[in-house]
Amino acid sequence: MTSPFQSVAIVGLGLIGSSIARAVHERLPDVRVTGFDMDPAVRDRARALALVDRVVDAAQDAARGAGLVIFCVPVGAMATAAEAVAPGLSADALVSDVGSCKGFVAEELRKALPQARIVPAHPVAGTENSGPDAGFSALFQGRWCILTPEADADPEDVERLSAFWAALGARVEIMDARHHDVVLAVTSHLPHLIAFTIVGTASDLERVTESEVIKYSAGGFRDFTRIAASNPAMWRDVFLTNKDAVLATLRQFTDDLAFLEQAILADDGPTLFDLFTRTAAIRRGIVEQGQDVGKPDFGRASN
């Protein structure tokens, strides 16, 4: 496959940045990749893992000569990273990112790099693990990557970034940044908020010990603990920078939860049965469309 970019700079070498590096190395072997991370220990690790062709130690060197610069840092750190990289940025370089909140990030990147070509992006993929060792080249395979270009973006830039993500195995969708933030509030941000909450609730109870919670977690609780083990800094930033959509979705959820609570209080079996029957359909859709495995227990059970 030929790449729309001959040289790519990755700023931030955690789970997503290091997965992009590995995927480019595997699928676009002719592309030269430069990497930078604010954390010297991560840079050392990236060198040891040979994640990229060259790890630079100064932010201003990261983007030098790169046709595509991708910021892979928590959304709250985008502006700082962009400002630090700015001195080395070529005038014709395309700037993108992988942040989970697109409205906020678009504004931050535009403020930090007023003259740059910018097309924000969000690969909807990840795991609960963080850091340069956690990445792997197949992370984006079959997952969706959403691009949220501004109205005045160059269509050719959008096209080239789409081709880049398709080369890494992703399916690409173009979306308005505001709509992205509402959709992801439902499919990603609210689930994480709830998972963090219930895991916190379970570890703070008076009548049930943490040891009991762990022992009997196979009853359902363990499913929530995976995403509640995700990167704390990344998720703090998501909730603070997609506040409106997250809180609106949260209110809808708490209304629905109060409705179910009333049904339980009123011994209203038919209402419960009706909802519990409808929810299975969504799971079937997710499995049919390849966004999850169809095996019981996510395939983790040995049967």
Added chain:
Amino acid sequence: MTSPFQSVAIVGLGLIGSSIARAVHERLPDVRVTGFDMDPAVRDRARALALVDRVVDAAQDAARGAGLVIFCVPVGAMATAAEAVAPGLSADALVSDVGSCKGFVAEELRKALPQARIVPAHPVAGTENSGPDAGFSALFQGRWCILTPEADADPEDVERLSAFWAALGARVEIMDARHHDVVLAVTSHLPHLIAFTIVGTASDLERVTESEVIKYSAGGFRDFTRIAASNPAMWRDVFLTNKDAVLATLRQFTDDLAFLEQAILADDGPTLFDLFTRTAAIRRGIVEQGQDVGKPDFGRASN
């Protein structure tokens, strides 16, 4: 391994009942197993799968000659099942079950079978699939089975039932029924209630289509859909028969959620970061104690 029972009757041949049948067949091949299900189609399927040595068509024949009778039906159907089986029950048979709510089930079984030896039990294991085809023999391997004998139960009965579950691969714990119901409200019932709710919420939004929810579910939402695809009748009964513990835990959860909502509204990053850091420890405990796999994405990702 020698079995403490020579003949076992399984009443209800869904996921759990059929898994017990398969596990007995594999691990205690000398034990004779009789099966019954209220649904004629399930009985036919059980015969076709050769799940048990003999499938009977009348409830009153199910327990005849069995040393152990296990009710594997939704908790709301325990009393009806026990009454139907009663005429064929031997005086020295041990009666048990697999229900998720122990206080309610103990009362129901005692009322239906006032003279019987009863030791309620709950194997904390399952998948999102239902029915006789969904079961498999390794379902209980390494999972906990909680016995909740009344204070006047014969210690020898408790011993024999423990040995039976251990033979199927389970680890056995003895617990007071009331405490069981509080513990499972946290580790199983509340997670299911929340999963059912959020999947319902996501499918009813005005600004986000169901198709979008499915496409972008890899952002976290898909983890909730697995347990929201579980048996609707079973879960309706759980919430109606463990109402007090479920609602008390739910109130704790909604308080915690309101606290997080306030932290987001107040831009209180440190509070969010602190909680999100603590929750990762519980996941580590669950993985270390063999109650979940340690691979990213529950091991479903190919990397």
